[in-house]
Amino acid sequence: MSKATEVKQRNYLEALLTSSNKTEACKKAHISRTTANRYENDPDFKKAYAELQQQAMEYTGNKLRSLTSHAVDTLAGVLDDPDASPSDKTRAAKIILDAGFHVQETQDILQRLDNLESEVNG
Numbered sequence: 001m002s003k004a005t006e007v008k009q010r011n012y013l014e015a016l017l018t019s020s021n022k023t024e025a026c027k028k029a030h031i032s033r034t035t036a037n038r039y040e041n042d043p044d045f046k047k048a049y050a051e052l053q054q055q056a057m058e059y060t061g062n063k064l065r066s067l068t069s070h071a072v073d074t075l076a077g078v079l080d081d082p083d084a085s086p087s088d089k090t091r092a093a094k095i096i097l098d099a100g101f102h103v104q105e106t107q108d109i110l111q112r113l114d115n116l117e118s119e120v121n122g
Contacts, residue, residue, distance in 0.1 A: 009039055013049055017056055072096070 008031055015028035026036050039045045078084050078092040 008035070009045055009048075012036060012039055013045070013052055016049065017052055 008029065012025060012029035012031055012035075015025035016022070019025035019028055022033070022036060026033055029036075031039075040049075075092040075096050078088055079096075081089075084092075
């Protein structure tokens with residue numbers, strides 16, 4: 001593969017991750033749909049794209065986790081704010097309760113999954 005093709009593929013990979021659709025990605029990368037299709041059928045390109053998607057999702061997950069305590073503190077601040085309206089306090093309480101129930105449900109499911117895997121793997 002030529003150096004120019006490698007650069008075009010890398011540009012297209014980056015464009016795929018930052019574009020809302022394939023047409024937009026092709027425009028950003030300055031390639032045709034035919035070229036994009038050819039790249040996407042290449043096993044090495046598929047692997048690279050999957051790895052970049054995984055990295056992007058890991059980054060996003062880490063960023064969300066890092067903001068969680070700040071979000072909870074903000075909601076707690078609304079609950080404790082004497083100037084907050086009753087409707088704002090109710091919304092904050094609902095968000096906190098919904099999130100708490102969701103976390104508990106997820107933990108329960110993960111524990112059940114761990115138990116099943118332990119049984120299967122003996």
